[in-house]
């Protein structure tokens with residue numbers, strides 16, 4: 001065995017765990033790790049310009065590849081700067097490992113320079129965390145961290161490494177990475193047979209069924225299996241925000257997104273259905289509206305890998321705990337046994353009703369002849385990318401417009417902060433995605449507010465040649481908040497105007513990138529074409545849009561699923 | 570309604586704070602908590618008494634099970650048939666007068682509590698009983714003598730018969 005320092009063991013362990021890209025930012029507590037990193041031939045380090053950016057990049061990398069994203073930061077402020085990104089990953093169940101430096105063990109607890117209780121601060125927003133006590137903990141804890149992050153319900157794991165554990169002068173035998181076994185951690189893989197039978201029986205009996213798909217199906221790499229299942233039972237499919245891309249947005253069976261800004265046909269179908277067959281989601285409050293009025297006529301089948309998600313808000317009639325892919329296999333067998341093809345209800349009346357609701361065209365909107373509408377930007381981008389691009393968004397109106405008007409075709413092509421709703425997420429996430437998929441177009445759709453929350457990463461993109469395309473829906477306002485002020489605060493506009501934005505085109509150039517501005521409707525098409533054609537360039541397209549565009553339809557607060565404000569056309 | 574949640578926990582740094590943190594983070598209430606190593610000193614036994622309806626208790630148990638350091642969780646039914654349970658009470662009492670000393674001795678005899686420390690001014694009484702009985706004893710003391718301080722251990726409980734938590 002070779003003798004190594006703790007820092008070298010750390011780097012070797014990451015290599016052995018398959019890390020290709022490490023997103024990070026150096027500092028005193030991690031100097032030794034950065035020194036060891038110089039000798040790694042396998043790991044490429046991407047130097048972010050802010051630790052929040054580094055951690056979101058790891059998140060974007062993870063969402064794109066399905067692999068564990070990894071980032072490295074120093075103690076104290078380095079660690080606290082990752083907190084928002086850790087919470088973002090936690091809420092969306094993203095596999096991520098955050099390695100944080102820590103002051104030397106004897107100083108822990110003494111309020112030493114750049115000391116914070118990283119494990120304590122992050123405790124409620126991690127799946128698990130480790131504080132290394134000695135160098136030999138590093139390979140063991142890192143292997144466990146990757147295992148925990150990526151199995152069961154995925155999530156972020158923090159590994160806190162005191163500086164004395166990575167001292168170059170202390171050498172150890174590197175044990176390598178062995179298979180992880182943890183006696184107190186055994187996520188459920190298969191669903192309960194009896195429950196699956198009951199669930200499938202309900203599928204044969206339902207005359208107004210809806211399949212509801214969530215991000216768990218993407219995280220569990222089960223989109224193909226879900227589509228096979230959906231096609232076989234030929235039932236309408238609705239999706240949560242996080243489930244977009246599982247079923248193609250172009251599929252005639254697809255109803256669109258549910259929830260606060262869902263489509264009318266999806267929400268109305270949930271309100272009227274007699275069976276809600278939900279897989280890989282947690283019935284977030286933005287999905288259910290008033291839980292007491294949620295799906296009043298439906299039996300609810302709820303499949304999720306996390307038992308704590310089941311009956312947390314919406315009480316399930318048939319709870320099934322298991323991994324989406326396995327459970328879908330089991331469902332297939334159960335449907336065979338029930339001879340589903342010859343044993344199900346006629347859905348033509350249900351589909352006719354759905355068709356009627358679809359025909360209302362809830363996504364048509366009142367155009368402004370003089371000003372670009374955000375909706376048309378998204379549609380235009382969809383037209384040009386054919387759903388083949390990876391789209392990241394920030395948070396706000398532009399995010400909901402993207403969810404509604406971009407027809408996601410494939411899983412892992414839509415990166416958005418669903419659970420935490422983190423402005424500033426999109427740009428670094430897009431960078432992580434582009435690093436993972438250099439051959440793909442990666443587009444950020446952002447707002448003039450959100451983009452400024454992690455704008456510093458423009459410099460990272462120049463240094464490492466990461467040509468993401470940035471489309472700013474520039475409405476000179478914090479649009480989503482303005483929308484609420486208009487709707488629910490008598491139009492009293494409080495601190496949502498953004499009249500002192502930088503010149504984003506000049507800014508792009510200042511950072512060494514390309515920039516262009518579009519203000520006229522008839523120039524939009526050309527600008528998007530041009531931006532996408534500059535393959536090796538980061539391009540900012542500053543698109544000046546209507547300040548008063550509203551995200552509609554929108555559920556009425558405290559109502560049932562179908563209580564919605566609709567577009568007036 | 571009161572429930573007793575019994576947990577086997579890996580005895581690692583920060584493990585207890587994850588358990589306690591979970592309760593505060595999710596708005597569950599901790600009435601009492603006890604923690605100590607088991608016969609295997611890498612594993613601790615935590616006993617928490619809490620309030621909530623069946624649904625809340627189910628959620629607490631699911632959430633606890635998600636903690637990586639938690640090995641096993643069970644909810645002991647809070648009655649004499651389900652679990653043997655005791656609390657320790659130490660109560661320090663003003664015993665400077667003859668009457669007070671007589672009253673303390675009298676109540677201790679009735680409740681079967683022990684006077685374990687005696688100084689000219691102060692008695693310390695030890696009482697090992699279930700929560701309700703300790704409450705009754707304290708109430709009786711309060712009416713008759715001056716309580717200087719009380720220390721209670723919180724509930725310690727084990728299921729009756731062949732129900733057990735094993736790592």
Ligand SMILES: Cc1ncc(C[n+]2csc(CCOP(=O)(O)OP(=O)(O)O)c2C)c(N)n1
Nearest residue numbers: 396397398421423447448449450478479480
């Ligand atoms: C970090 C953070 N701070 C505040 C908010 C609250 N918030 C939600 S949407 C929004 C406005 C976003 O504005 P912009 O990025 O310009 O997008 P738009 O709504 O105009 O499309 C704000 C402030 C948030 N989600 N995240």
